[in-house]
Amino acid sequence: MPTSTRFAVAAHALTALAVSGGKPLRSEDLAFSANTGAVVIRGLLSRLSEAGLTRSQLGAGGGAMLARPAEEIRLLDVYNAVEDTELFSLHRTPPCKGCAVGGNILDALQPTLDRARQAMEAELAKTTIADIAADVAKLGKFSIPLVW
Amino acid sequence: MPTSTRFAVAAHALTALAVSGGKPLRSEDLAFSANTGAVVIRGLLSRLSEAGLTRSQLGAGGGAMLARPAEEIRLLDVYNAVEDTELFSLHRTPPCKGCAVGGNILDALQPTLDRARQAMEAELAKTTIADIAADVAKLGKFSIPLVW
């Protein structure tokens, strides 16, 4: 499957906003840092603001900002905001209903797949954008807020 | 960041083999049950046999069989055998190295993504094909081995 890079790029953008310390960053700035196009970033910000994670300021001096403290934005929130598809894809065409296995395999598989998904999501819920921002600051040897 | 349908279909095929109780099943039979093409199944069986989960018998009366007891085939083994891509995709184009965030975001993100992946895999390791086969038999109200 073509897996989306939205999660990683969205986390990148939010981390940049957390690091900037409240100063709005333009989609163009975020795009430069993530090495992508400004429209791609705006598409992500659209989803993120709809999820209540960011808000945008129009006009000169505007840009995107975090809508709540970085400590209160979990990676799971980011994941849910920008990822569309189920973690596990099932059969493209439904299996043979009449078959002994085909008629029941999906119901038999689902509980385990649900547990696996929940386990993954539980891990993503443990880390916040503030954690990532702190790690980035540590790795880059700078302090937050960073003035550009 | 979805999986392909390979994982679900491979689990389906292995479950059918477990249910059949040692009798070889042709790729055509498995394809019928999974509602797909025989070549698709053969592609999966190729990966599964390479991973040591199945073996195939050529010629009349031949087909695919489990290479080891269903109790010793974990869903994680199936997942690893047929899935190619990383669970989490990172930036399509590497982020700006010189940026404070872009230069360090990947290293900051990786540990959490690894933990999330490991948590998911740990769940998949808890369930075996024998478990799934037993669930299918229970749901379908039949007993293993099932004579077709």
Added chain:
DNA sequence: AAGTATGTCATAGTGATGGTTACACACAAA
């Protein structure tokens, strides 16, 4: 020898993804 089944190649259609251009709209600052 005849029939059967696998394994692999080549081809094609499909759908999600990300890149890009264009433009209407909203806001800030002068």
Added chain:
DNA sequence: TTTGTGTGTAACCATCACTATGACATACTT
């Protein structure tokens, strides 16, 4: 109020992985 700035969205496109399908050489059973 006017000008410049930045967002939000639509449209289009190239790319890529995925699945489906047809063909066929090979190997094995009967």
